[in-house]
Amino acid sequence: MSRWKAFAIHFSISLAVFLVLLAVILLVWYPGILFSIDGGWTGLRIVIGVDLVLGPLLTLIVFKAGKPGLKFDLSCIVIAQIGCMAAGMWIVYTERPIALILAYDTIYSVASQDFAEFGKDPLLLEDYPGPYPKLVYTQLPENEIQADIVSIRSQFIGDPLYIQTDRYRPLPKSESEVIAAFRREAAVRSTLSEDLIDRLQDSCRLAKFISSITSGYVCYDSGARSLREFFGNQYVRNTDAVEED
Secondary structure, eight states: OOHHHHHHHHHHHHHHHHHHHHHHIIIIISTTTHHHHTTHHHHHHHHHIIIIIIHHHHHHHHOOTTOTTHHHHHHHHHHHHHHHHHHHHHHHHHTSEEEEEEETTEEEEEEHHHHHHTTOOGGGGGGSSSSSSEEEEEOOOSSHHHHHHHHHHHHHTTOOGGGOGGGEEEOOSSHHHHHHHTTTHHHHHTTBOHHHHHHSOTTEEEEEEEOSSOEEEEEEETTTTEEEEEEOGGGBOOHHHHHHO
């Protein structure tokens, strides 16, 4: 067997494994647009580098038919590849979003380490319906002034709304209840350019968005119960231009 054939075999096996892992990442850990806006691609590059590049390339370098100790060399490559690949997948797994939390006017994508940072047990999410990432919102007083006070106070005392688990409620399914949960949507829309607002579909419930790698705005589709579109901060309304007009 030539080294190129050995490389092709190793690459084919690695590709099959990679496609399985990719399906898990795209469909389970980072569903929908979360893959592109919440670090899924960053973690995937680690897996690609180890699984599709490093392992097969090492086989191409060391393989030589009849070489003494070839089986040992190949075994070491496979073991190292599996170990590195497992480490990469563990990083992707631990950094995956486990909850999308609507707090006041913002949807936060929260990973398990975010809960641990504030001394909260992420297992509390098991009590909420649906698959991960869980869809929840923080319940605030119905009175807008009181809700504003709670939001401002949380910032000053270092206890952000999105981590106040005693306020968590499952994001409702009915459209009227979803609209009530997105109580600050009108205020959010007022900060964005009219061109963007005109493009939004009626089913879009708009909120700010913050994840570990990006921030901007998202449309929540209550029918699909998922984030549908992401818009960067370049769509923020130019208040200076509005004032000049």
